[in-house]
Amino acid sequence: MATKTLKIISREEVAKHNTPDDLWIIVDAKVYDVSRFKDLHPGGASVFRVEEIAGQDATEAFYGLHRHEVLKRPQYARLQIGKIEGEESIIFSREVGTNSEVPYGEPSWLGKGFHSPYYKESHRRLQRELRKFVDEVIMPDAFAREGDGKRPSQDVIKAANDFGILAMRMGPGKHLKGLTLANGAVTPEEFDCFHEFIVLQEIALPGQRGYSDGFQSGCVIGLSPVLNFASPTVQAKVVPDVLQNGKFIALAISEAFAGSDVAGIQTTAKKTEDGKHWIVNGHKKWITNGMWADYFTVGCKTEKGHTVILVERQDGVETKPIKTSYSPTAGTALVTFEDVKVPVENTIGKEGDGIYVMLSNFNHERWMITVLAARCQRIILEDCLKWVNQRKAFGKPLSSQAVVRSKIARMVARVESTHNWLENITMQMCHMSYKEQAAKLAGPIALAKMYATQCSQDIAEDAVQVFGGRGITQTGMGHAIEHFHRTVTFDTILGGTEDVLGDLGVRQAIRQMPKNARL
Numbered sequence: 001m002a003t004k005t006l007k008i009i010s011r012e013e014v015a016k017h018n019t020p021d022d023l024w025i026i027v028d029a030k031v032y033d034v035s036r037f038k039d040l041h042p043g044g045a046s047v048f049r050v051e052e053i054a055g056q057d058a059t060e061a062f063y064g065l066h067r068h069e070v071l072k073r074p075q076y077a078r079l080q081i082g083k084i085e086g087e088e089s090i091i092f093s094r095e096v097g098t099n100s101e102v103p104y105g106e107p108s109w110l111g112k113g114f115h116s117p118y119y120k121e122s123h124r125r126l127q128r129e130l131r132k133f134v135d136e137v138i139m140p141d142a143f144a145r146e147g148d149g150k151r152p153s154q155d156v157i158k159a160a161n162d163f164g165i166l167a168m169r170m171g172p173g174k175h176l177k178g179l180t181l182a183n184g185a186v187t188p189e190e191f192d193c194f195h196e197f198i199v200l201q202e203i204a205l206p207g208q209r210g211y212s213d214g215f216q217s218g219c220v221i222g223l224s225p226v227l228n229f230a231s232p233t234v235q236a237k238v239v240p241d242v243l244q245n246g247k248f249i250a251l252a253i254s255e256a257f258a259g260s261d262v263a264g265i266q267t268t269a270k271k272t273e274d275g276k277h278w279i280v281n282g283h284k285k286w287i288t289n290g291m292w293a294d295y296f297t298v299g300c301k302t303e304k305g306h307t308v309i310l311v312e313r314q315d316g317v318e319t320k321p322i323k324t325s326y327s328p329t330a331g332t333a334l335v336t337f338e339d340v341k342v343p344v345e346n347t348i349g350k351e352g353d354g355i356y357v358m359l360s361n362f363n364h365e366r367w368m369i370t371v372l373a374a375r376c377q378r379i380i381l382e383d384c385l386k387w388v389n390q391r392k393a394f395g396k397p398l399s400s401q402a403v404v405r406s407k408i409a410r411m412v413a414r415v416e417s418t419h420n421w422l423e424n425i426t427m428q429m430c431h432m433s434y435k436e437q438a439a440k441l442a443g444p445i446a447l448a449k450m451y452a453t454q455c456s457q458d459i460a461e462d463a464v465q466v467f468g469g470r471g472i473t474q475t476g477m478g479h480a481i482e483h484f485h486r487t488v489t490f491d492t493i494l495g496g497t498e499d500v501l502g503d504l505g506v507r508q509a510i511r512q513m514p515k516n517a518r519l
C-alpha cells in the first residue's frame with residue numbers, strides 16, 4: 001500500500017482553512033483535514049465550528065477529550081494531511097516492548113536510577129521479552145475478547161504456551177525442566193518466584209479483568225494440586241496435556257453451599273464396590289475457565305473426609321455459563337456432576353487429606369491474585385496521572401487542585417505499599433519450601449491480599465471521582481477506570497473474601513504468639 005506523502009504546512013496556511021467545507025485543524029504539530037469527517041465525528045460537527053478550533057491549534061482541546069490512541073486508529077490517522085513547518089510532534093504512546101516513563105507507571109526496580117535487592121539480570125531479560133510479547137500478542141486479543149466475550153483465542157494461547165507463559169505461571173519446579181522459557185531469557189534452573197512475579201505483572205498489563213481470568217488463571221489453580229500431590233501416572237498424562245497440548249484444567253471447589261468455607265462442600269465421591277472407581281455427584285459454582293475445561297480438580301466429600309479428585313470431561317459432566325459483571329471470556333461456569341465414574345488413581349493427594357490439598361493451594365492462588373491486582377492498580381494510577389496532567393477544569397489543569405493531588409498521593413501510597421509488601425512475601429517464598437510456605441506464609445499472604453483489594457477498591461472510588469462522568473463510561477478517556485471500578489470486586493472475593501482472609505491472618509498470628517508475651 002502506498003504511503004501518503006505529508007505536506008509541510010505553515011500555521012498561516014492552516015488558518016485559511018476555517019470554513020465548514022474547508023476545515024483543517026492542528027493537533028500536536030500534525031495537520032488534519034476534517035472537512036468531511038466533521039459530519040461523522042462522534043462528538044458532533046459543532047465543535048469544529050468554534051473560532052478557536054477551525055484552522056487553529058486544537059491540541060489542548062483534543063487531549064482534554066480524547067485518548068491519544070484515537071489518532072492512531074487507521075480511520076482517523078488517514079485524516080492527517082501534513083505537518084507544521086519547523087515543528088515536531090511531542091506526544092507519543094509507549095512504544096511496543098518498552099516501559100512507561102510516567103512516574104509510578106512501573107514498579108520502581110524498572111525506573112531509571114532506582115535500585116532493588118530482588119532482581120538479577122535474568123529478571124530484567126525476562127521482563128523485556130515478556131513486555132514485547134504482551135504488547136504484540138496478548139494485548140490486542142485481551143481487548144477484543146473482553147469486548148466480544150469469546151474465549152481467549154486458541155492461537156494466542158498456543159503462542160503463549162510455546163513462549164512458556166503457563167509453565168512459568170506454575171512457579172519454579174521440575175515441570176520447567178527442558179523447556180525454553182521466553183526465548184531463553186531465563187533458564188529453568190534459575191527460574192524463581194520473582195520470575196513468576198514478573199510474568200504475572202506483565203500479563204496483567206492489558207488490565208482486562210475477565211480476559212485475565214480467561215487467560216488460563218483457572219489452569220494455574222487447577223494444575224497446582226496435580227503438580228504437588230497427584231501420582232506420577234496422572235502427572236505424566238495431565239501436565240503435558242495442559243502445559244504443551246493446549247488442554248484446559250479448572251479448579252472446582254466452591255459451591256452454592258460453600259465458598260470460603262471449603263469444609264462445607266457437598267459434592268460427594270463414593271467408591272464402587274470393587275474399590276476401583278469413584279462415583280462423583282454434585283455441583284460446583286463460579287468455576288473459572290470451567291466452560292472449556294477438559295479436566296476438573298474437584299473437592300469432594302468422601303467416607304474418610306474430604307478428598308480431591310481429578311475428573312476428566314465426559315458424559316455426566318455439564319458446564320453452563322454464569323453471567324457475572326465481567327466478560328464471559330473468563331469462562332465462568334456452573335459445573336454439574338451426575339454419576340461420573342473416575343478411576344481411584346485420579347485421587348490427588350491421600351484419601352481424606354482433601355482439606356490440606358485444597359488449603360495449601362490457596363496460598364499460591366491468593367498470592368497470584370494479589371500480584372495481578374497490584375499491576376491493575378498501577379495501570380489506574382498511570383491513567384489518573386495522565387488525566388490530571390492533561391485535563392483542564394476552571395481554566396487550570398486538574399493537577400493544580402490540592403484535593404486532586406491528595407487523591408493521587410493516596411493512590412501512590414496504596415500502589416507502592418501493596419507492591420512492596422508483595423515483594424517481601426515473594427522474597428520469603430524464594431527461600432521457603434512449599435511446606436514451609438504453607439505453614440508460615442498463609443497469614444501474611446491472606447493479610448496482604450485483604451489489604452491489596454481494599455486498596456484497589458479505594459483506588460477505584462478515587463479514580464472515578466477524578467475522572468467524573470468518564471469514569472463510568474465504557475468508551476473514551478475513562479474506559480480503563482470504568483472497567484476497573486466495575487470489576488474490582490472480583491479480587492476481593494476470588495480466593496477468599498476480605499473478612500475471611502483478615503480473620504485467617506490474625507488467627508495465625510495469635511496462634512504463633514510466644515507464651516511469655518505480655519505487655
Ligand code: HEM
Binds near residue numbers: 048058062067475
Ligand atoms: C482529528 C481530530 C479528531 C478526531 C479523529 C476525533 C475523534 C473522536 C472520537 C473517536 C470520539 C469518540 C470518543 C473516543 O473514542 O474518545 C470523539 C469524541 C468527541 N470529540 Fe473528537 N475528534 C477529533 C477532534 C475533536 C476536536 C478538535 C474537538 C473539540 C474541540 C472534539 C470534541 C469531541 C467531543 C466533545 C467528543 C465527545 C467526548 C465525550 O463524550 O466525552 N474532537 N472524537
